[in-house]
Amino acid sequence: MSALLDLALLGTSWIHVLLAPYTKVEESFNLHATHDVLMYGVQPAALENYDHFVFPGAVPRTFIGSVLLAWLSTPAIRAADALELVHDKADLQLIVRLVLATCNAIAFCLIRRAVSRRFGGLTSLLFVILTCTQFHLPFWMGRTLPNMFALIPVNLSLYLWNNRTPHTTRPWPSSVKQVLALLAFTAAVFRSEVLLLLGPLALQTLICGYVSVFGLVKIGVVYGLGSAALTTLVDSYFWQRWPLWPELYGIYFNVLEGKSAEWGVLPYHTYFSSFLPKLLLSSLPLSVLGFLANSHVRGLVVQVVIFIVLISGLGHKEWRFVIYVIPVFNIAAACGAAWLVSRRKSTIFGKLCLLAVIGLLAFNCLATYLLTITSMANYPGGEALAAFNEIASNHDDVHVHISNLAAQTGASLFLQTHAPPYFPGLSIEPPTHVWMYNKTEHLSPQLLSASREITHIIAEADSAALYGPEWTPIGSILGFDRWQFRPGVKDALRGSLMDRFER
Numbered sequence: 097m098s099a100l101l102d103l104a105l106l107g108t109s110w111i112h113v114l115l116a117p118y119t120k121v122e123e124s125f126n127l128h129a130t131h132d133v134l135m136y137g138v139q140p141a142a143l144e145n146y147d148h149f150v151f152p153g154a155v156p157r158t159f160i161g162s163v164l165l166a167w168l169s170t171p172a173i174r175a176a177d178a179l180e181l182v183h184d185k186a187d188l189q190l191i192v193r194l195v196l197a198t199c200n201a202i203a204f205c206l207i208r209r210a211v212s213r214r215f216g217g218l219t220s221l222l223f224v225i226l227t228c229t230q231f232h233l234p235f236w237m238g239r240t241l242p243n244m245f246a247l248i249p250v251n252l253s254l255y256l257w258n259n260r261t262p263h264t265t266r267p268w269p270s271s272v273k274q275v276l277a278l279l280a281f282t283a284a285v286f287r288s289e290v291l292l293l294l295g296p297l298a299l300q301t302l303i304c305g306y307v308s309v310f311g312l313v314k315i316g317v318v319y320g321l322g323s324a325a326l327t328t329l330v331d332s333y334f335w336q337r338w339p340l341w342p343e344l345y346g347i348y349f350n351v352l353e354g355k356s357a358e359w360g361v362l363p364y365h366t367y368f369s370s371f372l373p374k375l376l377l378s379s380l381p382l383s384v385l386g387f388l389a390n391s392h393v394r395g396l397v398v399q400v401v402i403f404i405v406l407i408s409g410l411g412h413k414e415w416r417f418v419i420y421v422i423p424v425f426n427i428a429a430a431c432g433a434a435w436l437v438s439r440r441k442s443t444i445f446g447k448l449c450l451l452a453v454i455g456l457l458a459f460n461c462l463a464t465y466l467l468t469i470t471s472m473a474n475y476p477g478g479e480a481l482a483a484f485n486e487i488a489s490n491h492d493d494v495h496v497h498i499s500n501l502a503a504q505t506g507a508s509l510f511l512q513t514h515a516p517p518y519f520p521g522l523s524i525e526p527p528t529h530v531w532m533y534n535k536t537e538h539l540s541p542q543l544l545s546a547s548r549e550i551t552h553i554i555a556e557a558d559s560a561a562l563y564g565p566e567w568t569p570i571g572s573i574l575g576f577d578r579w580q581f582r583p584g585v586k587d588a589l590r591g592s593l594m595d596r597f598e599r
């Protein structure tokens with residue numbers, strides 16, 4: 097049974113990766129960093145080929161997650177190659193994402209064990225069902241977002257915190273230290289907002305007497321400063337800027353200079369009124385019930401609610417800043433659901449309770465189904481480039497320009513299958529014709545048309561008229577625009593392919 101539940105968790109994350117293999121702009125820094133580490137290696141001479149020197153993004157991010165991911169993926173790639181599962185570079189992207197999803201799923205399975213030990217088997221079963229039928233977490237588990245790297249240690253600490261029998265009131269002293277150390281590492285290296293989770297937690301452990309003041313300071317100095325030194329060393333090297341501590345720079349840039357507000361400011365209550373309901377789906381009402389029904393749950397939920405209240409103070413809000421709270425809410429929701437299903441079935445009330453749980457789970461499934469098919473249509477750039485690689489595969493001398501929108505919606509470096517670099521030592525032959533993939537930004541249609549080299553363009557369909565009549569469309573890809581109440585019709589397309597060798 098236990099193995100089955102673990103498999104369900106793993107399987108769900110894999111299905112999401114396979115259904116939506118392409119990636120968006122938020123993931124591209126870590127995806128491309130992983131690509132570069134895999135293809136070029138990490139020697140000083142290799143650095144000049146790295147993508148982030150050409151496309152650095154708004155703030156520097158840490159390479160630590162990507163380097164680890166690339167190293168973990170290497171044996172998986174070799175194994176897949178030996179089984180003849182690798183056909184081109186694009187398959188490596190899938191493997192990398194599956195490896196990340198697997199790491200996430202392992203952390204998640206540990207949490208499930210802890211939930212089972214602390215709250216019982218029924219709650220752990222409901223926890224798995226609730227999590228698998230939710231959309232956002234399983235969908236993002238295999239996506240190379242800094243937050244997803246951060247989730248692994250945050251989850252591990254959640255596991256350590258909860259890994260105790262039902263009647264113990266306090267966590268093990270050694271666990272407390274590990275939790276604090278892990279969170280300090282995460283905040284320093286991956287996402288500084290984890291500090292807002294760590295702060296209240298540290299205070300709580302201090303007030304409850306789980307650690308002494310001296311112990312707390314020692315952990316802070318050893319792990320906080322140690323992690324800071326690690327990220328500074330690694331990232332100064334990869335960015336060739338000395339000294340660079342990416343998360344500290346991020347705080348400076350986003351919070352002190354207020355730059356993040358330029359991405360848009362949302363009202364104070366947004367996390368509670370909009371993001372949490374979307375992330376949690378039916379876990380939200382169930383977690384309220386769990387909160388009321390179980391005092392252990394209360395202690396857990398209060399920590400994360402404090403975190404959300406604190407982070408609500410930042411003007412710029414995104415759902416992924418609070419993704420760490422989902423597992424906690426799911427634990428609470430599972431306790432709520434367990435309370436509902438354990439009412440006596442002989443009474444009407446008991447039957448209604450059971451019906452309510454089934455209804456809520458059915459709602460989860462429906463919502464996740466709709467969100468999944470929507471998101472599958474959300475990567476027209478990736479689909480367009482993959483289709484183009486097929487259509488033009490027997491041409492030599494291709495120099496294709498990839499528009500900004502296409503690059504943002506999935507046309508990643510891994511999809512540049514007809515051009516080097518190639519992963520060393522694969523059994524597949526590199527393609528015979530080597531193409532140019534050109535991602536230069538801000539080229540106007542006139543410039544593109546005037547260019548001698550460019551033979552093909554991947555661009556938005558609505559800009560087709562701008563390019564003039566000498567370009568012939570050779571294919572188009574539908575993208576998702578919005579839902580309409582006309583079954584079967586998906587509206588509005590972006591990202592179509594055009595061709596111009598008949599000029």
Ligand SMILES: *[C@@H]1O[C@H](CO)[C@@H](O)[C@H](O)[C@H]1NC(C)=O
Pocket residue numbers: 199200201202203204207227233234237244245246247248249251422423424426
């Ligand atoms: C953390 O745990 C949640 C569920 O508890 C899971 O969905 C998520 O993928 C895990 N993430 C990581 C990075 O381990």
Ligand SMILES: *[C@@H]1O[C@H](CO)[C@@H](O)[C@H](O)[C@H]1NC(C)=O
Pocket residue numbers: 532534535536539543544547548549550
């Ligand atoms: C991309 O195309 C533009 C316009 O023709 C050209 O100036 C630029 O050098 C090209 N980039 C590469 C890497 O070939």
